[in-house]
Amino acid sequence: MRINTAGLIGGGVIGSAWAARLLINAVNVRIYDPDQELPARLDKVLNNALRAYRKMTLAPVDLRGELQIVDSIEEAVCGADFIQESGPERIDLKQQLFREIASYAGNEVVIASSSSGLLPSDMQQGIKNPERVVVGHPFNPVYLLPLVEIVGGQQTSEQAIRHAEEFYSGIGMHPLVVKKEVQAFLADRMMEALWRESLHLLNEGVATADELDQAIAYGPGIRWAFMGPYLTYRIAGGEGGMHHFMSQFGPSLKWPWTRFDGPDLTDDLLNRVTEQSDRQAQGRSISELEQKRDDCIVSILQGLRVNETSAGQTLAQYEEKLYRISHTDDQASARFSDHDFSQPLQLHSGVVPPEWVDYNRHMTESSYLRAIGDASDALFQLIGVNEEYHKQGFSYFSVETHLIHQGEIMAGEAFYFQTQILGLDTKRLHVNHAMHATGDHRILATGEQMLLHVNTRESRSCPAAPAIMERLKKIYEGQRNLELPVNCGRSIQMPGS
Numbered sequence: 001m002r003i004n005t006a007g008l009i010g011g012g013v014i015g016s017a018w019a020a021r022l023l024i025n026a027v028n029v030r031i032y033d034p035d036q037e038l039p040a041r042l043d044k045v046l047n048n049a050l051r052a053y054r055k056m057t058l059a060p061v062d063l064r065g066e067l068q069i070v071d072s073i074e075e076a077v078c079g080a081d082f083i084q085e086s087g088p089e090r091i092d093l094k095q096q097l098f099r100e101i102a103s104y105a106g107n108e109v110v111i112a113s114s115s116s117g118l119l120p121s122d123m124q125q126g127i128k129n130p131e132r133v134v135v136g137h138p139f140n141p142v143y144l145l146p147l148v149e150i151v152g153g154q155q156t157s158e159q160a161i162r163h164a165e166e167f168y169s170g171i172g173m174h175p176l177v178v179k180k181e182v183q184a185f186l187a188d189r190m191m192e193a194l195w196r197e198s199l200h201l202l203n204e205g206v207a208t209a210d211e212l213d214q215a216i217a218y219g220p221g222i223r224w225a226f227m228g229p230y231l232t233y234r235i236a237g238g239e240g241g242m243h244h245f246m247s248q249f250g251p252s253l254k255w256p257w258t259r260f261d262g263p264d265l266t267d268d269l270l271n272r273v274t275e276q277s278d279r280q281a282q283g284r285s286i287s288e289l290e291q292k293r294d295d296c297i298v299s300i301l302q303g304l305r306v307n308e309t310s311a312g313q314t315l316a317q318y319e320e321k322l323y324r325i326s327h328t329d330d331q332a333s334a335r336f337s338d339h340d341f342s343q344p345l346q347l348h349s350g351v352v353p354p355e356w357v358d359y360n361r362h363m364t365e366s367s368y369l370r371a372i373g374d375a376s377d378a379l380f381q382l383i384g385v386n387e388e389y390h391k392q393g394f395s396y397f398s399v400e401t402h403l404i405h406q407g408e409i410m411a412g413e414a415f416y417f418q419t420q421i422l423g424l425d426t427k428r429l430h431v432n433h434a435m436h437a438t439g440d441h442r443i444l445a446t447g448e449q450m451l452l453h454v455n456t457r458e459s460r461s462c463p464a465a466p467a468i469m470e471r472l473k474k475i476y477e478g479q480r481n482l483e484l485p486v487n488c489g490r491s492i493q494m495p496g497s
């Protein structure tokens, strides 16, 4: 199933963030929302999403799909391959929207609602082809958090659930099919319990909004990024595991310290929550808070990726897709002819992720080698040494690298590389990568490399394919008149020796 175009109905907090995720994944978006503020909101959310992705991954990221803001539901859904509804959370409005969407959408096109808790059975009642309706419940910010809960209604077909699952996986998400249709699904049911208890604690004057947030953020919240209550409590039971844990703490479930009913939403409670929340924000705007939130989510996802755990695994697979969509053969050749080969090539850039930083708080030496390797990878993509070429059993291996450190760079700072080919024959490639800080262009490091073309099936060097050599020669000839980078060929020695 190839989804080329998605129709989005509603472009508020959630709808505009769906647009960002889809455009980054090269899906064309047609979006309808009667709100005049839609273009400005999209602009802000798309910028936030690009900013976060460029911190999260070294894969080239861009808005690869085409965005169209349209004037009606009909224009948004006619000819779309998938529809995501993100209108206000009111069942009467959703039912009206679903009737209209279904009357224009292709008969087999899945229509998903972002609803946080309404039942798909209620939304599909009396509409055309109700079997294609699902809930696809995402989490804010949709462009970063991978979870999407898929819920079918009484009339939903297995096929619609499978289509939705396949589509969401393809755009880097973690679809979780909720087997039984229940209000508020899984995650919100658990979050509501926590929210209810926290309102009781605030209402009874036990703790302030900020203290209650600290009680989550400094402890359980860190664990929850990679394991839920079951794995957490299994470990909490020690060697005795879950059985021991339940025997010891199970009786407490009946103790009268949890409140099953929410507190009454009195004016007094509303005022106190609002006033404490304002104090906690310390004057920071929603935009500032959103960017801080995104940066922290990115750091957590990167940490989980290193540990190959939960959402980190989803990110690792997603990155492969991001590389794939940015490096299709056609794009590579289009990009090749776009370059000015009389200058050093600027092919690779990024932002220093937190895990690249050492106890001196700057980028650590092994990460320079990693970044230089990535700069070589970017050159390989340009000359056509890509996934397809690797599958044929050919690649370049680094055989020697000379790394010179000249400046410092901290976590979160941006960098770019300038790459120069210094020499080549059919088997060898001699390159220099100069790493610069994006802000003031100061030089940070140089990495001079000798790379060897190999037949990976036979583990021996061999000549590169003629098409690869042709591209390399073009770059080399173009750069021939450039001055040699200052440190080229230098060896380590004491001054004056």
Ligand SMILES: NC(=O)c1ccc[n+]([C@@H]2O[C@H](COP(=O)([O-])OP(=O)(O)OC[C@H]3O[C@@H](n4cnc5c(N)ncnc54)[C@H](O)[C@@H]3O)[C@@H](O)[C@H]2O)c1
Residues within 6 Å of the ligand: 009, 010, 011, 012, 013, 014, 015, 032, 033, 034, 035, 085, 086, 087, 088, 089, 097, 114, 115, 116, 117, 137, 138, 139, 140
């Ligand atoms: N905010 C969250 O954290 C969150 C998380 C997951 C799911 N959701 C769900 O996503 C949906 C949207 O929530 P939101 O937070 O983006 O709300 P929102 O208020 O930010 O956005 C709703 C948008 O719908 C638009 N709208 C109103 N009538 C419309 C119509 N007839 N056609 C098209 N658009 C119309 C509004 O102009 C508004 O921009 C809800 O179902 C909600 O439950 C929200």
